[in-house]
Amino acid sequence: MAHDIAAKLTEEQAGRLREQAIWAGLAASWPEAMLNPECARTVWTRLPEEAALTLGLILAGFGPAPFKEEQLLQAARPGIAAGADLRLGLLRLAEAGIVFPVRRGWGEKLFVLPPDSFFVWRRAIRSTRSPQPPEVDPLSVRPIDDEGYVPPFSLQLLHVMAAMGEAGLKLTAKGVLAKRTVAKAAEQLHVRGETLAPLLPPPAGAEAEAYPAGVLLALETMARQGWLVRSGQSLARDDAVWEAWLRLDAADRETALCRSLVEAIAARNGPAAAGAAALAALEAGKWFRLRDVDASHAAGQALLAKPQPSAIEPWCRLLRQLGWLELAADGAGEPAVRWRLDPLGLTDAPREEGGREPAEPAFGPPPVQLTPDGEMFAYEDCPYSVRWQLEGLAERRRTDHMTAYRLETHGYARAAGAGHTADSLAAAVEAMTGEPLPDTVRAMIRMGMDARTAAAGTVRDEAAGTARADAAGAARGDTPGAARAGLEPRGDTVPGAGGSASGPGEPKPVGAAFVYPPSGEGGYELLNERPSVKQLFAGIDEVPSMWLKQFRTYHHSTRRELLEQALSWRATVRLNCEGVATAFIPERIVDEADGWAVAGYRPDAEEPQTVTKLYPGMWDEMMLVLPPPLGVR
CATH class of the missing domain: 2.30.30 (SH3 type barrels.)
Known part of the structure; x- marks a missing residue:
């Protein structure tokens, strides 16, 4: 990432890059300007001809994946430029701090574009060259719903975290999670191995072989986000980072997760990066024909001697299973796609820390509805901090636009294990639903908890008032709540261990990978020598x-x-x-x-x-x- 690279430079080196004329007079300074679409558009128009051509070639052929200078020269379509021009362009880009020379171990020198700048540059170039593909009339679209409702990936991950916490995060002698934990995690995911393989082939090694592709992707994401860390012979949840993520604004949280995941895959699969960029350029909420998206991708490959396959169809299948993309057919039966979210969150304003979940509105129904027979329904806009509590006290029966939970045996066992009594659990449920409990539900809770409290070995009648306040605060999204109320799913935790490593919701460096090898600039030594033009x-x-x-x-x-x-x-x-x-x-x-x-x-x-x-x-x-x-x- 751009800021991780900047952190590896001395103040003198970073200052030299900030003082480059190409960054002068912008709304942000280097490296922030590389992540600001408006700044990037301005810089693109300032680049010398050979540097602009070279950057376009890098974006089309390699994306954020590392490449050798010779690979760059071989990638260019014959006749578009001499090799000397491309070498000079690469030098100019390195001098400006747009690409960076790196080396892994004693290997050859490589060059890399920071993964988080890739889509910004792609959008900057596209905005000056070509318009959006034509929009499809939404009235002519027939949705393709082969897989039924697919929850957004963030919700799938929340369910995975709850399931793994319940099943146990201990590692076996081989250093992998137990089969039961892996199976429970896999049940929560919609991503299939055959969908992921064309974009992110499974790595070699015993660890990778122990996990289905979807679980491996989930673990990778959790490690990169800083939610899970290794702690001895176990994985542990970092409560500070996890709960901060739960409280993020829903749209910001989903967009940040989407961008992080797409950037990570693109950094490991350069040829697939251009296809992702073509899709990511589409305006959210509108339908576009895949044929037109393919044509847009093909136009971006004009600089290459051997144009890359678009990988747009594999991307569509994956993004559909992540709950971020909708598939349909237009009136003529042609495939069409629509984003359910802004995939990259690229605005002209500098990137900021994500906001908090909005407080529960003063009017309107609460995020959770309770029926007299003990069923609880979470609406789509239910705060994740509340969903996390629900995972700890009830059994999820169905995941759909409205998620159904039920108070029953396993939930009582978890609540009792966390030290709750019937009164404290009833207080928490009452706070989430925002209304007095029906007598039938209160009786159900008492019967269920009476059978469990003694086995749990603890009595906390005095916790009712605390639980009520904490749960109500969590429902509003303004306090961690769940950990203090004891309502979160079980599992080893390391409270606060990673909270200072990065901001809430911000991904860890790609080098924090769980199993996949490092990508992009991760795992590489940054080289600071800069040859002169004469040395070329x-x-x-x-x-x-x-x-x-x-x-x-x-x-x-x-x-x-x-x-x-x-x-x-x-x-x-x-x-x-x-x-x-x-x-x-x-x-x-x-x-x-x-x-x-x-x-x-x-x-x-x-x-x-x-x-x-x-x-x-x-x-x-x-x-x-x-x-x-x-x-x-």
């Missing part, structure tokens, strides 16, 4: 200066020497062909029986990707083209 062109001091600064006629043998030098630098040459000065990108020299020729590309031609063969007698003056002050453009 080895041996330049031995090259005649007239080759670089004068348009002259040379003997055929000298013409070959000059072209060989251009090939070694991957530079462009300027040739005078029939009285017209033209740029030419040499690719190779071809020896023939009666002489030689040079094959390459003419960027200004109608078909620049077509190979052109020139013989030395087909031009007059010539010169090497290097950036000033080394040469003359």
Whole structure:
């Protein structure tokens, strides 16, 4: 992430990047400006031509995945630019703090774009080049509901956390969760292995083999968010971070989770990143044809020698199972998609910490409804802090637009184990529902708890008043409540252990991965050396200066020497062909029986990707083209 990279720099190094002219006069300074769409749009227009071309190529071909310089040169479509221009563009991007050179161990030098800046740059470029695909008339759309109701991924994770806490977070001798815990977690998830595999293939190793793909994704997310940490031979829940996340504003929470997950997958699967960007560019709440989204993706691949498969269909399947995307067919039967949320939360304002859950409105029904037979119904807008309490005191019977719970045996056992009596539990339920308990429910609670309180070995009649106040506060979203009231699902916890590592709802660095190997800049050593422009062109001091600064006629043998030098630098040459000065990108020299020729590309031609063969007698003056002050453009 951009701020994690900035934290690895000395103050002098970071100051040098902030003082780059490209960031001057913006609403935010580096690195915040990279995450601000309005700033990024301005910076995009300021980039030198070779840097803008190189950034576009990185976004299309690699996304936030690490790449080698040679891979970048090979990825470019023939004829769009000389290798020297791309190398210079990469240098300019590194000088500006947009991409960063890194190395893992003793490996080769790589370059990486911070994952959290990828979608910002994609949107900045798109906004200046192409409009949104045409919207589909919502009246012509027929929803495809093959999988029924799919809760948002945040709610799936809440259910996973509750199920794992109940089943136990102890690790086996192999360092993995027990099969029972894994099975309970898998029951809460809609993500299937065959859906995830095209985008995030399972890693090798015994740990990965112990978990279904959906559970592995959930554990990875929980580790990255800082909710679960390793604690000896167990996993433990960090209550401070977890409860802060529960209290976030619902829309902010879901958007942050979506962005974090998509960025993490894109950082490990560069080719799939462009497909995610094409989908993420769609306006939330509106229907678009997949055919038009594919066309938009294809247009963004124009810079590549080998355009990447879009991966849009696998993304749609995954996002559908995460509860974030809806699928449908238009009047002609063509597939269409609609976001249920703003997938990235990219606004022109700087990113801020997420807000808190709104307090329960003064008028209108409470978030939980209770029936006389002990069933409790949580509406879609029920605060997560309240849902978390429900998981600890009742049995979830059905998850739909309205989630159904019931007070019964297992819930009483959990409440008694947490030290509750019939009175304190009744007080908590009463606070959540906002109304006096029916006599039938109060009797049910007393009967159920009387059988459990003695076994729990504790009596806390005096807790009724405290439970009432805490539960009511949690229902409003203005206090952690659940932990103090003893209503949260069980499981090892480490209160406050990770709360200072990052803000609520903000993902941990990708390096905090649970099983998957690090991605993006995570796990890499940041390299601080910056070569000069002159160092890009080895041996330049031995090259005649007239080759670089004068348009002259040379003997055929000298013409070959000059072209060989251009090939070694991957530079462009300027040739005078029939009285017209033209740029030419040499690719190779071809020896023939009666002489030689040079094959390459003419960027200004109608078909620049077509190979052109020139013989030395087909031009007059010539010169090497290097950036000033080394040469003359």
